[in-house]
Amino acid sequence: MEADTLALAQGIDFSLWGLFARATILVKLVMIMLIVASFWSWAIIVRKLISFRAARSEAARFDERFWSGEPLDELFDEIGPEPRGSAEKIFAAGMTEWRRSHRDDGRLIAGATARIDRSMDVAINKEADELQKSLSILATIGSTAPFIGLFGTVMGIMNAFIEIAEQQNTSLAVVAPGIAEALLATGLGLLAAIPAVIYYNKLSADSDRIISGYEAFSDEFATILSRQLDS
Template sequence: MNPEPTGELSIIKLIFEASLLVQLVMLILVLFSIVSWAMIIKRSQALGEAKRRSERFDERFWSGIDLAQLYQEVNARSNHITGAEKIFHAGFKEFARLHRHNSQSPEYVMEGTSRAMRVAFSREVEKLEAGLPFLATVGSISPYIGLFGTVWGIMHSFVALGAVKQATLNMVAPGIAEALIATAMGLFAAIPAVMFYNRLTVKVTHLEHAYGTFMEEFASILHRQASSVQE
């Protein structure tokens, strides 16, 4: 017949009875986890919307619409455009301005146009990557913060055991358990952060590639227009 347990370890009780430093470590990890999940949800929604808007604009751009007409449509809502629309708006605006006064110098016109699109492209990529460095940081340091809490908790337990003549498992278990909770919380914060960082980075890379491809194709179209005027 198995002996009945004399006591049961409660995780909540262990957390509240942990040393102040271990509790601080746990609090930091909980905050990291909450902010990480908020960032994951926000960036997932933002990247999903960016992909949908990019696909809609791409379909509109290749529908055969006149570029000047498309520019007027985009310019009418210029305060609310992002992604490929922003690159198109910056490129066509600069192209029209330079071409008006330098129609006989297509290379000069395209150099300025390409520069304007590259600036817009860089800013859009920065927007896509917003929040990802934080997830990478959480994924990298959370296990170490949890491990620090674990080491400190175990050390604190063994120091306390040094004051007694005879140590038992019941005396050691609570201290080690509360210390290991810090490691578990570190992993709880780090694993989702790393997983979604990798997933969101892939999405950013796909959008960045789509923006870059559009920029090159649009530049080719504008270059043909600038060259045809000279001829």
């Protein structure tokens, strides 16, 4: 009997594809969902890492130009009406409102400082929304994938017990395949969730640092314009 059981167990395919192929339709759907979620999260992670790196580089280049001593009006004219980088857009928003606040006689319209601050704040909020876009998807995958995998595991184990009852056999050769299929769903859930949680925390922190840099620049720029107003 033990020899027959061992021979039966050795004939079972315990590869990942074999476990997936033997799973029920519902468990297969759960596994496919988790695989798709994993690829989706990695696509977001790679895209965000690239875009955040580009944002930091662009901000550093613009900061160097801004503090180079070049007149702000000339810098604004060089950037043009449609700036590409985030830091340039914030600067352009402030300079645009600065020029609009001048009357024909050269004097400033009352409340110019407040309007310039609001214009730059709006530009910062737009860039912040773009930076944080899709991060909520990572958070959702990180929080729900383990439970989806657990659901697949529960269904797989339930099907394994049903098979045991039908065959009236509790040997390892009967129990092991069903349990292995069920645990594969949990493994896929963790595989999708762990990177999503780790990179959500990292990307959120990176986003906050980049936005803080934009806010610091906005404050410095507003201070420079305020000095010109006072003079």
